[in-house]
Amino acid sequence: MRLLILLFVFNFSFSQSSEYDTILNKIENQFISSKDSLPNYLYQLKSIKNYHSKKEKELVLLYAECFISLSETNYTKALKQISNLEQKINSSLSKTLEGKIYYLHYLILERVTNYTEATKYLKKTEKIALEINDLKLLQNCYRSHTMIYLDQKNYDLALQYALKSNAISIKINDQNLYSNSLSLLGEVYREKGNYKKAEEYFSQAYDIQKKINSKINLAWTLTNWSLLYDVDLIKSLRMELEAQEIWDEYDAENTMSIVNLGNIAWCYKTIAENDSLKNILSPKISKQDMYQIAENYYDKAIQLAKKKKNKNSYYYNLIEKSYLQYELGNYKEGYDNLDLGYSIKDSLFSQTQKNKIAQYESQKVIDAKNREIELKNINIENQKKQKLYLTTIVLLALLVLVILYKNYKKLKFLNHQLELSNQIKVRFFSIINHDLRSPVANLIHFLTIQKETPELLDEESKKRLEAKSIVSAENLLNSMEDILLWSKSQMEHFAPEYKKNSIKLIFGDVQKHFSSHENITIDFENNNDIFIFTDENYLKTIIRNLTGNAINALQKIENPTITWKAWQENGKFYLSISDNGKGADSEQFKALYDDKEVVGIKSGLGLHLIRDLAKAIHCKITVDSKLGEGTTFTLKL
Template identity: 35%
Template sequence: MRILKILLLVCTFLNGNAQRSSLEAIDSMLLKLPGAPYDTNKVRLLYRISKAYQDQDIEKSTQFAKQSMAAAKALGWKKGMAANDILSGELLLGANKYDSAILHFKAAYATNTEINNINGILSALQSIGNVYYGQNNPNQALPYYLNALEMAEKHKNNDQICRINQNIAAVYLDQENSAKMLQYSQRSYAAAIKSGIPENTITSLESIGLAYLLGKDSTLAGDYFTRALALNERTDDVYRKANLYHYLALAKKSVSERIRYLLQAKELFDTYNPEHAMALSNLKHMGTAYRDSSMKITDPARKRKLLLQAEAYYEKVIAESKAMGHIDTYNDAESGLATVRAAKGEYRSAYELLYNYVQTYDSLYSQETKNKIATLENAREIDAREKQLQINKLALSNARRTRGALIAGSALLFIIGGLLFYQNQTRRKTNTTLLTLNNELDEANKIKTKFFGILSHDLRSPIANLINYLHLQKENPGLLDEQKKQYYQKNLATSAENLLDTMETMLLWSKSQMERFAPEKKIIPVDQLFEYLQKQIPAGSQVSLSFQNTGQLFVSTDEDYLKTIMYNLTANAFKALRSTPDGQIRWEARQNGNQVLLTITDNGPGIRQEQINALYNENAVVGTKHGLGLHLIRDLAKAIQCNISFHPAANGGACFTIAVRPS
């Protein structure tokens, strides 16, 4: 599992470092420096200042480390010289200067052995092991770790036992041996509890979580990372917190959750050090997460946006990891970027990236690879006196490695082809759907435009009459006598009331057009509906309006909607009977199975077929000079789930029937 390879080493190496001091603590130490006597205390003060700068300013840290070493040499203080050799080696190792770093660590080991400084010997052995591990040579790293572990166990140094076990767990991480890694991680946790050092407990929990993650048990891994994160809140360690968010992201199966934790880790890494190896690994996994997220998206615009985000993260990782010498991260990022470019249709670029990935991978892993760690453990148990462990190397041939890479490349190209085919099919379906929706939208816009033209005409007339009357009153108040004034005022009042009814009807209709709008249903007596219509008879009308409800029926529906539908049908009937002598309108309510039928019949001239189309065709828009049209009745009836039907009356007039559910 190459995605975890660099994580634990960085974590365990930093465990040997002193905790980062705040800027205030650094300033305090700098103030003490000029007055400090030239003795071992000054060496310690310079050392502590260098350690404080180690994670904040590498140049200043190196400067004070050199001063501390010079003072230790001048005083002939070998313990201080050994400590500064360890510090100088750590600074060089952080800059990937492995050869120079190992010289300092070996010098520290020799000095500490000379003065029998057990803690110094343990620190030097671990540091040498870290250098070899950082050079992808765990075969040489493991003997130093095991040697240090034996010495730490002999002296019952639980602090060192915890850290060394974590380093050995890192070697098994490289071997992808989750069982052994978990074994040493749990030993580390047991020693951490005995040491009573919170930082050791946190890093041990991290190590156990990584072992479960390596063993593909993401649930348990997430539990241990969460426990470590809770403990870390008390230490306020930004770097470790960023690591834990990164690990939690890797333990999440949901891509959206993974992205959320990776973004939290990125924010912390940006604060700590955006060029750190772990920060670059986090960016690489962000690229992978956005790429994986794009695979589940069918919308082309959203898919392309996610692919561009993934591409940006991969490109940044490639540029920075190449400059920093992190070949593993660079190699993985190239592979991920190849899949993104292929998904974008940039096949030439994808092929070149894939070719570079295979070449780099082959150069990294085709010479000397995994070793059998079990052999080293047996050698340690059998030959404890000499403390030299033999490592049997398992060499894989170049042909086998190349064949594996070609198989992986072929599989990747097959996947790319499948993705392209799927993308093609999805694009065709999407284009067809969009074309249909655009046509429907264009037709709907035309219908709405025509409808609002009718509506504006109907609303304009009564308002224009009112304005004209007001101007007349203002400019020529004596032109009208009292009788004419009363007549016009009565007509204007009637027009205003009709206008209000029209606006209320429009409001109800607009609500019916809203998605998720639900009418309020209740039980309504049919007699109550007929009483409402009786009150709406125009003054001075010669048309006869009658009602019949012999069964005293009730209906269950929205009262306002049904009243509006019945009122509009009644108003239309009155308009149709203007020129008909002895006009008659009749409302009748009767039960028909599980429905109540409300029927209005008139003896007028009837209506044309194109007007009736508005009841059944949603694309038809029919209006009258002063009415909203049958399309309004249709939409209101649909909103309350009523059915309206038309058939000619026996006497040639019109007959509409509303089918409503009973109470």
């Protein structure tokens, strides 16, 4: 028979982030490994200055000191410290810390094998962990329950808690915790006799721990996994020896190390009793020598168990060693060890203690029922809130309907405006159709006569028609260009591209564009070399159209002159074009301001185009025209 004792990693942390939180986590983790650093960690805790209060510092230090006493197996001191710590628990203390204190009390009582009281504190811890949804603390509780019920051979309950522990470790997403929960499931299934499932879980745990190089956890898994191979003791022994190498390197006095030493001793003793197995393992070693190796491992396990006050391992190894001493002929010493071992075992696992643990489990069922009633009351309150929410939703729905109705009326009005706009556009394109057809018809007429009856044209008629056709073609080209530019400005998703533009360069472009009009003087004034942030193409088109209109207005004018100016005033930029033409009344400039004004190309599509392009780049245009003196357009950007 070999001993099973399961240990687990302690994964505590205070809910509040603090400087001492990290140090406490190290102290709690050191509890299962090397103890050398613990006094140093305690010194670091005492040196911290940013505690929220003296009370907080006192509690943290007491908690750490109690953990260190437990790690040093000074259980009497640890019990006094934990009792002192529990007396300081009050309503202002965080539930997380309260749960940690109760769980620490459980650990101490479990080490001194007071399982009845230990179960009571474990139950308190589980209740708090459920209240505050502390998954790590709750997982520790479930693992501890698994241990208790495995020791009590209540394998069904042990499996329930092992599965709960595994489910929480998946939620937490911690590979160490997850691999340990798999190892725990493996041991439960081994005890239940389901070796196939046990092998599956142990193998998964081993692979993960190898991958993440988790040495201590790997030793735990190997120690428990080896018990699966009672029919292959050599494989079992090799697993245990591999585990012991890790224990000796990292934590030789760990409880699981003590367990593993006893299991190694049992394997050597059993193999020594089977000649075929002994010859496979080591044919040169005699049976008596192998017995001696087994006794040495038992002695080491007993010494460490006594030193660490681990009664489970102590009684187990005493009993197993007594059987070996019988084989060696040491009957008196063997009988004494057997008697002592069973007296300790009986004190640990009396029927009375089993009944008390069952009583606490029943109380837990009652608490679960009470919690169920509490949840039902909460559901009733939630139903009342739902009614209130539904009423609110109905009111909101009515409000939405009112808003939708108002939007419907507004949309109906906008549709009416859109219909009027479409009617205007239809009229506009009808005019365009008429104005484009005229020059095209002149071109076709001239080309037809020239092709079919060229003899009817004398030289003078031919030149006259050619000149007329050229003028028609130029008008057609200009009209098409204006229409395309205007169409571009009307595109819904076409947006101006703003950038910094030099007026000097734009004036140069205009001068080059109209250089063929040699009989007209075009002056440009830009004394401050102004730059304007706008769309270059839009602005150029506006300036060109205004310049073209001015040129048309200067026909049959003596000394025709056009002047472009650029200046800045009160943070705004201004451009103006002036001509010394005949001037005009305001009615002729109506297309510049009225969106509904629709005119023919020959009589003002240029102003229509200028209006829409200016609106697109947020440019305001004003006009000042006096009959007999000329016209001035001013652009404000």
